[in-house]
Amino acid sequence: MSTTIVVAATPTPNGDLHIGHLAGPYLAGDVYARYLRATGASVIYTTCTDDSQSYVVSTARRSGTTPRELCAASTAAIGRSLSAMGISMAGLPPIGDVYRRTVLEFVTTLYEAGRFRKRTVRLPVATRSGTYLFDGLVTGTCPVCLASSSGGACEACGHPNNYDELLDPRSTLDPDDPVSYRDTEILVLPMEEYRERLTAYYAAQAGRWRPHAMQLIGELLAGPLPEVPVTIPAGWGVPAPFPETPGQMLYPWIEAMPAVMYGTWWSAGDTAVPVDEHWRAEHHADVVYFHGYDNVYHWGLMDLVFLLAHGDRYVTPSANVCNEFYNLTGEKFSTSRGHLIRAADLLAEVPRDLVRFHLAHTAPEQARTDFTREGLRDTGYRRLSAPWNALAEAMSSVLHGLSGTLPVSPAGRRRAAAMLARFRGCYELPGYSMNRAAETVLTQLDRLRGLAGDPTVVPGDLVLETRTLLAGAAPILIDVAEAAGGDGVDLSLAAEPPVSVPVFRLPRLPEEASHETADHRDPSVPDLLPLPLSAGAGVRRRSVRDER
The missing domain is CATH 1.10.730 (Isoleucyl-tRNA Synthetase; Domain 1)
Structure with missing residues (x-):
């Protein structure tokens, strides 16, 4: 019997989870995995923290801590929240030597096969500090839909904006530090070289993706496909081992595929097999992704190209289940404005089954929905x-x-x-x-x-x-x-x-507390029914993103 590998979008450890995150891929992937197990299927449900992301650096700067300390604290908090919600994973795999070795072997194989190209690109730089600005280190205007956007990809329209494509760029580390541009040599993976295989793959996926996500894929295929950065001048992440780009790091997003292979291996618990064993094509695993619309480009296109670049070595996903944004009383969840409810706070007051049921009932599957x-x-x-x-x-x-x-x-x-x-x-x-x-x-x-x-x-x-x-x-x-x-x-x-x-007796569900009980609650416990908004640092995700 082949195994189904269920992958929830990899969380960036720059804070704890709120219910906007959990209503997206994590609960959806958990419900799907539990359903499959109830049918007798073999299932590995996994994810892996995305420690190298630039959002760790920007959040650490705002919080007055170091990226390493932030990752450690946030990973622990994320693990507790996933466990409290009953997300049926083995846990969050440690990001250590085995992880880094897996990532380096994945990219080095492609390098030795000649899949990467050396390019001179124009990168934004914070002029006074000399910091190269990409992804979460830069904000500006999306060149496609003109919405406010971070670097890398626009969460509003989903289109990528690499290098100097973001309009009116500003540093998130120091908005007063003027932005200039610098020609820089990096390695890239040209997506255009995989167009024929991509076109065939998406044709086979017709009717299996939700319409909005497939519409974005069609928009991206309609024009020249981007060249994905493989290396980037940065001070945080996994050092790139390539002689052409000394001192550079691997671009954080390209860690996703080896990361989930590592997460699958760690979750399966058999460390005697190679780390990528479960993803080898000969095992015919059924791979299903759960992620947000703002990551259709990454999980639906970019990561697929990195699998295809390995030839026929690995399976490709049979489905991408993509969610939209979850609102809180009519507005997007926002950490910066304290417009959020933490999963831990809600679960401390409301029974877990009721929380899971309401999030399942109102999850933003094909359009934005609202938590009230x-x-x-x-x-x-x-x-x-x-x-x-x-x-x-x-x-x-x-x-x-x-x-x-x-x-x-x-x-x-x-x-x-x-x-x-x-x-x-x-x-x-x-x-x-x-x-x-x-x-x-x-x-x-x-x-x-x-x-x-x-x-x-x-x-x-x-x-x-x-x-x-x-x-x-x-x-x-x-x-x-x-x-x-x-x-x-x-x-x-x-x-x-x-x-x-x-014969059996149907177990009861928790009932609403009486007004008398509610009036005599411990005042130190947050009153979440009615639910006030609770503020604090949040988490940048590869699925349901916060407004910053």
Whole structure:
């Protein structure tokens, strides 16, 4: 059996996570991985911190710390937040000698195969400090859509802006330091040389990507493809080993592919095999990426070219699941303005299953969506936990005095099969949608409450269909699923509905605290329902980015 490698966009360790980040690729990838495991598939769900990013340098400067100290503190915070949200990864792999060796072997192989070209490019420089400005070290105006943009790529339109393409550039380290330009020799990977293979790849992907992301790919293919920097004059990152570019670093974005290969190897736990073993083409792994629209260029095009540059050595992704931006009460999450809610703060106040369900229900899959205090309360308590617990009580009444295994009618089996098909349609690619899965949970929950109140209901039918609801909700509602699994309830999504089913009791979901309880809460605990905004340093991601 081949393995599915699920890759969530690699986080930059320049701060902790907020729910805008988690509502993007991390929860979506987790739900997909949990669904696959419930069908019996072999899954490795992984990511890897992106320590070399320039945003580490700019955030460290603003915070009065060093990039190394910031990476260490932020990686620990990110790991805690992923764990608290129940993201089913083995953890965040350490960025040490094995990581750096993996990156260097990946790029050195391409160098020795003659894939890189030496180019003289015009780079912006902070005149007084002499610092070369790229990616998070520079801000200006996107030359394509004219929105405010960092260097490298525009989060608004998704188009790249390398070298001197950004309009009105300013240093983020010192906005008063005037910007000049300097001709500099670097190594690049010419994307244009891979156009034929890229065109064939995207033709095969037709209908498998969400439309907005594929529209951007079409826009990029319509013009000359950019030359990707391989080396860059910088003071932070992995030193480039090439004699043509002494003193330069590897361009941070080109670490992504060897980084996730390393993350896959580390997460799999078998250190006896080569680091890139799981990605070798002969193993036929199914690779699925989860990332944000602002990284379609990186994960959807640039990283693909680096795989193709290795010839037929590696598999290429079978799907890119791309999310849009998540808003907070009508505006983008913003660390600089304190317009955010930290995952840790929210989870300290609101039960995890309810948070996961609301984020799944409102995740920005194909358009921007909005997180609100009222929405979380309405979805989590009124629409989910209250009717869920009412169903649990009704089941207890119907099953009073019954035990063992109950027969299921043909009609009950047909309804359970229809439920399974509906959930599978939500979780399978290319139509994967947490939104529809969460809405299906609510729809079936309402139906089963009515079924439980029907005096003619066949008890075995109610048990089977409720178990099917629980199995379909389990990739999202992980705590209630764990409670049921601990009681021996079969939550597999692989088998067809049986002719008989063991009796079980539906675990309850947390209910909303009474006003009296809320009035006597510990005042030191943040009041997140209603949810005030909590301020502090955030994290620049390869998916849902903050406004800085």
